[in-house]
Amino acid sequence: MKDNETAIEKILSAAREAPPVIPPENFADQVMSLTATSSAEDVITTDFPLLKLAWVASFVFAACLASEVIMSASGFPSLGGGAEELARACFSELETIVTP
């Protein structure tokens, strides 16, 4: 019966000796042809603003969600309800201006 600790050690030390995959000769050319389609300038002009926009969008979403939770927990009208109330107040203001 094998001792498991020794067996694991033997498997690991044999696995360490496994030869790595050798890169093909034209590997650098393959990579260069892939990078040719996206230049460093493209990355700066498209990727970064998109990334920032995604962060801002998720921040706004998280802020809305948090305010909704806090408002409903403390008994205030929800964001949707609040917006409706605000719109109603604005329209009634407008009506008084239009029809004196």
Next chain:
Amino acid sequence: MERNSCIGGISLSLKADEDATCVRSILAGRPERFSELVKRYQDRVFAILSRYERDRGRVENMAQDVFVKAWRNLIKFNPRKAPFENWLSRMTTNVALNHLRFEKRFRNQLPVSQLGEGALEWLQEEDDSSPLQAMEAREILDHCMADLTPDEHLILTMSEIEGRTSPEISQITGKAAGTIRVVLHRAKKKLTDNLIRLEGSL
């Protein structure tokens, strides 16, 4: 000895400076110089990835992925934070981790019948002094690591196969050294249990 390590330190620092200069020149409008970095580090990237995947084609695809990612993120590389080699190793490890996550999600554990003859023979032998070939060891290891989480698989490989220390793994993965030790302990325990189960099933 001291003199050698000092010379080694200087050559490492020179290499890091050379890489940083190369990156600056690429960003300044000489993209063709990126091939110098690819040629310099392709062996290292392939060596790391070969620890996580045995299929040649997949390793090649993953290595391409690493270098394309490096290219696209070159603007974020800061030579004052870490040398290019470490930055690229970190990127390579992330690609390996994503690969492990994908594999765990879409692949079931390999049946015992898929183990090669040599691996099966070694497992069935009574004493542990019999020789074990590297590729057979990889087969057994892959089988016994199949139910490890991607993080456990990664940390165990980095520590036991690549021979990295806990602080090094911590630096590359961004996890605390204490967490690394806990994950490593758990992974080794699972590995031993799976080996016992595998031997019992033969």
